[in-house]
Amino acid sequence: MTYQSKSEFSKPEISQNRKRLPNQRWYIYPQNLELANKLAESTNLSPIINQLLINRGIETVEHAQVFLSPESLKLPSPLEEFPDLAISLELLQHSIATKEKIAICGDYDADGMTSTALLLRSLRWLGAQVDYAIPSRMHEGYGINKRIIEDFHNEGVGLVLTVDNGISAFEPIARARELGLKVIVTDHHDIPQELPPANAILNPKLISPASPYYGVAGVGVAYILAVCLAQQMGSVQDINKPMLELFTLGTIADLAPLIGVNRRWLKRGLQLLPKSSLPGVQALIQMSGVQARGMESQNNSPSLTPNANINSDSRSHINSNSNINSSSNINSNTTNNLNRNPNNKSLKTLKPEDIGFRLGPRINAIGRIGDPQIIIELLTTDDMGIALERAMQCEGINRQRQEMCEEIEHAAIAVVETEYLLSLKDDRVLVIVQPNWHHGVIGIVASRLLERYGVPVFIGTYEDNETIRGSARGIPEFHVFEALEFCDDLLGKYGGHKAAGGFSLPAKNLDAFRQRLSEFANQCLEVHHLKSLLKIDAQINFDRINHELYEELNTLEPCGIENPDPIFWTPDVQVMDQKTVGKGHIKLTLCQTIGDRNHKIKAIAWRWRDYFPLPKRVDIAYKLRENHFNGNTTIELEILGVRLPDRSNLFPKVIKKPIKSSFEYNQRHYICAIYPNQFSGELRIKNPEGIVLAVELGKNTGLLGANRQEAQTVDISEQRYQVIIQVAWNALSRLLEDI
Structure with missing residues (x-):
C-alpha cells in the first residue's frame, strides 16, 4: 500500500505567510x-x-x-535566619571605623549591577572607603576571578564583598585569603559541593526553604545586609528609600519569585519608583516612557472577615517598625509608612511588567553588549545631567541589542527550518551553533526559539576555532542543569538551574554533545511535551x-x-x-x-x-x-x-446513522462524515485519492491511510490536520444543528 503524503492530504490553509499556529x-x-x-x-x-x-x-x-496584605507577614530577624550575618556586620563596621578599603565584586546582569549600586550607595553614605569591579562578560565570564583578587590586593583593599556571585568561586577566594584579604560572599545561586573559604557567606540557599527570605535574589541579600548595617549604625532612615528602589529593580529584572518577603518589599518599592529619589531611575523612567498608574493602596486592600482581620493597632505597629523585622535585635526607629495614603484612596505605582519589559531590558542591555560602569554611574550619581547622559546611552545600546537579537533570531530560524525542523521530534532538543553571534544576546534568542518550537534549546557561538560558548533554556519537564551534568565529560565550564544555564565546550565535542543531549531528552520527554506550555x-x-x-x-x-x-x-x-x-x-x-x-x-x-x-x-x-x-x-x-475551536461539541450524543457532507478545499474535493461508535463518534475525511483521515472525537491522534489495517497514527494537533478538520466541521455543522 502506498500512502498519500501528509502534505498532499492537507495543504496549508490560505497564504504562505501563515504556515502554522503557535506550537x-x-x-x-x-x-x-x-x-x-x-x-x-x-x-x-x-x-x-x-x-x-x-x-x-x-x-x-x-x-x-x-x-x-503582605504587611501582615510576620518576619523573623535576619540575624536569626542568616548564620553569618552578625560576623558580616562586624567586619564591615570595623572596616568603616578604621578607613580600611572595601571592594565590591559585582556581576554584569541587572541583579548584579543593582546589587553593586545598592551597596556602593549605602556604604559610601555610612562613611566607607569603597570601590568596585565587574568582570568582563566577553573575556572573563561570570564571577570573581584571580585577576580581580590580585588587582584588589595591589590597590590595598582589606575587605572584599561579592554580590550576586562568589558561592562557587573557591579558588579566587582561597587566593584572597592567602593574600590576607577578608571576604564576605553575598550570593543567591545554588550551593556547590564545597563552599569557598570566605570569612562569611550570606546566601538564602543555606537557610530553610520555609523562610520568607529564601526567595530573595542577589540584590535582596545585599538589601538585607545594607539595611541591617545601617540600622546598627543608626542611619537607615536616610538611605532606606533609594535602597528599596534598587532592590525592586533588581529583584524583578532577575525574575526572582514574587512571594514571601519579596512581595512585601516590592509592593512598597513599586510605589516609590514613580517619584524616585534617584536621578538615574528618574532618567530611565523618562527615557522609556513608563507611566505610573493609580492602584489601591495597602490600607485599602480587600478586607477579610473580622476574625481574620489585623486590627488597626497591630497594623500600625507593623508599619512603624524596622523595614526588615519588627522584632529584630537590630533596633532603630525606622518608620515604614510607604504604603500609607491617608488622604487619597489611590496611589501611583509601577507594575512589575514596567520593569520587566521597559526598565530591566535597558539595564540588562548594558551588561550584555556594553560597559557595566554605565549602569553603576547611572544608579549611583546624584547629578541629573549625568543620569540623563547615562540613560541616553542605555537607550541607544538597548536599540542595538534589539536589532542584534532580531538579526540572530532570524538567522537561527532559517537554520532550524532548513536543517533541524524535521528531526526535532526525534532529537527532542535543539542544539544550534553558529559563528559570529554575540554571546551577550544568544540567551534571549534561546528563549524565543523555545517559545517557537517548544523544545529545550542549547544555542552557542564560537569564541575561537577551538571553543564554543553558549546558553540553554528548558521546558518544565526538562532540567537544564541535569542535562549539562549528563554531558560533564564533554564540557568545559557550565552552570545553571532547572530552567536555564550556560556552558562552554571544545568545538570538536559538538557532535557528541548534540547526541548526548538528545539521549537525555529522550529519557525525560514524550512527543506531547514538545510544545510550549x-x-x-x-x-x-x-x-x-x-x-x-x-x-x-x-x-x-x-x-x-x-x-x-x-x-x-x-x-x-x-x-x-x-x-x-x-x-x-x-x-x-x-x-x-x-x-x-x-x-x-x-x-x-x-x-x-x-x-x-x-x-x-x-x-x-x-x-x-x-x-x-x-x-x-x-x-x-x-x-x-x-x-482552532473544538467543533466536537456539536456532535449529538446519540445518532443512528452516519452524517455525510462534502467540501472544496484548495481546489480539491473532499468527502467528510461522522460515524457513530460505542464510545462517542468518529470523524472521517477522504481526499480525491481515497486516503482517509479518521479521528475519534476527543482524541489527540488519528489514523491516516487507504484502509484501517495499514493506516499510520498521526498527531492531529499539527496545523496541517487541524486546518482540514476545521473545514470539515464547518461543512458538517449545519447538518448537526438540525438533528
Whole structure:
C-alpha cells in the first residue's frame, strides 16, 4: 500500500505567510467553585479572583490574608535566619571605623549591577572607603576571578564583598585569603559541593526553604545586609528609600519569585519608583516612557472577615517598625509608612511588567553588549545631567541589542527550518551553533526559539576555532542543569538551574554533545511535551471584561515569577479585523456573540507576524491590559495563545446513522462524515485519492491511510490536520444543528 503524503492530504490553509499556529499545549486549571465561594466570604473578592488564589496554592483564609496584605507577614530577624550575618556586620563596621578599603565584586546582569549600586550607595553614605569591579562578560565570564583578587590586593583593599556571585568561586577566594584579604560572599545561586573559604557567606540557599527570605535574589541579600548595617549604625532612615528602589529593580529584572518577603518589599518599592529619589531611575523612567498608574493602596486592600482581620493597632505597629523585622535585635526607629495614603484612596505605582519589559531590558542591555560602569554611574550619581547622559546611552545600546537579537533570531530560524525542523521530534532538543553571534544576546534568542518550537534549546557561538560558548533554556519537564551534568565529560565550564544555564565546550565535542543531549531528552520527554506550555487560570466571556474586573485583579499585584499574571481564555471567538503593526505585532478586533448581543474588544499579539493572518474563528488565551490613549483608558487583550475551536461539541450524543457532507478545499474535493461508535463518534475525511483521515472525537491522534489495517497514527494537533478538520466541521455543522 502506498500512502498519500501528509502534505498532499492537507495543504496549508490560505497564504504562505501563515504556515502554522503557535506550537502550544494548554493546561487549564480545574475550577474549584466550592472553595472559591468559601474564600469569597472572607476576602470580599469575587469567586473568580478567589479561584486565581486557589490556582496559586492559596487555599486558606490565613494564607489569603498574608497574600493580599503582605504587611501582615510576620518576619523573623535576619540575624536569626542568616548564620553569618552578625560576623558580616562586624567586619564591615570595623572596616568603616578604621578607613580600611572595601571592594565590591559585582556581576554584569541587572541583579548584579543593582546589587553593586545598592551597596556602593549605602556604604559610601555610612562613611566607607569603597570601590568596585565587574568582570568582563566577553573575556572573563561570570564571577570573581584571580585577576580581580590580585588587582584588589595591589590597590590595598582589606575587605572584599561579592554580590550576586562568589558561592562557587573557591579558588579566587582561597587566593584572597592567602593574600590576607577578608571576604564576605553575598550570593543567591545554588550551593556547590564545597563552599569557598570566605570569612562569611550570606546566601538564602543555606537557610530553610520555609523562610520568607529564601526567595530573595542577589540584590535582596545585599538589601538585607545594607539595611541591617545601617540600622546598627543608626542611619537607615536616610538611605532606606533609594535602597528599596534598587532592590525592586533588581529583584524583578532577575525574575526572582514574587512571594514571601519579596512581595512585601516590592509592593512598597513599586510605589516609590514613580517619584524616585534617584536621578538615574528618574532618567530611565523618562527615557522609556513608563507611566505610573493609580492602584489601591495597602490600607485599602480587600478586607477579610473580622476574625481574620489585623486590627488597626497591630497594623500600625507593623508599619512603624524596622523595614526588615519588627522584632529584630537590630533596633532603630525606622518608620515604614510607604504604603500609607491617608488622604487619597489611590496611589501611583509601577507594575512589575514596567520593569520587566521597559526598565530591566535597558539595564540588562548594558551588561550584555556594553560597559557595566554605565549602569553603576547611572544608579549611583546624584547629578541629573549625568543620569540623563547615562540613560541616553542605555537607550541607544538597548536599540542595538534589539536589532542584534532580531538579526540572530532570524538567522537561527532559517537554520532550524532548513536543517533541524524535521528531526526535532526525534532529537527532542535543539542544539544550534553558529559563528559570529554575540554571546551577550544568544540567551534571549534561546528563549524565543523555545517559545517557537517548544523544545529545550542549547544555542552557542564560537569564541575561537577551538571553543564554543553558549546558553540553554528548558521546558518544565526538562532540567537544564541535569542535562549539562549528563554531558560533564564533554564540557568545559557550565552552570545553571532547572530552567536555564550556560556552558562552554571544545568545538570538536559538538557532535557528541548534540547526541548526548538528545539521549537525555529522550529519557525525560514524550512527543506531547514538545510544545510550549501555557497555564490558563479560567474561562471568561467578553461581557465579564471591564474596569471593575481589571481593578479587582490588581489585588494580586505584584505579579511575576511564582505569582503569574492571570491568564484567561475564551472559546470560539470571531476575528473581525486584523493587521500587522510595528515590528511584526498583530492588532486585532475580536467579537464574541452571547445570546443576541455581539461583544467586541481590541487585542494585540506581540511579535506574531509569523502567524498572520489568524483564522477567522479561534479559541484565545490572553492577559488583560490597560491602553491609555488621548486621555482615555480602555481594557484590551494581550493575546498569548490561539488554537482552532473544538467543533466536537456539536456532535449529538446519540445518532443512528452516519452524517455525510462534502467540501472544496484548495481546489480539491473532499468527502467528510461522522460515524457513530460505542464510545462517542468518529470523524472521517477522504481526499480525491481515497486516503482517509479518521479521528475519534476527543482524541489527540488519528489514523491516516487507504484502509484501517495499514493506516499510520498521526498527531492531529499539527496545523496541517487541524486546518482540514476545521473545514470539515464547518461543512458538517449545519447538518448537526438540525438533528
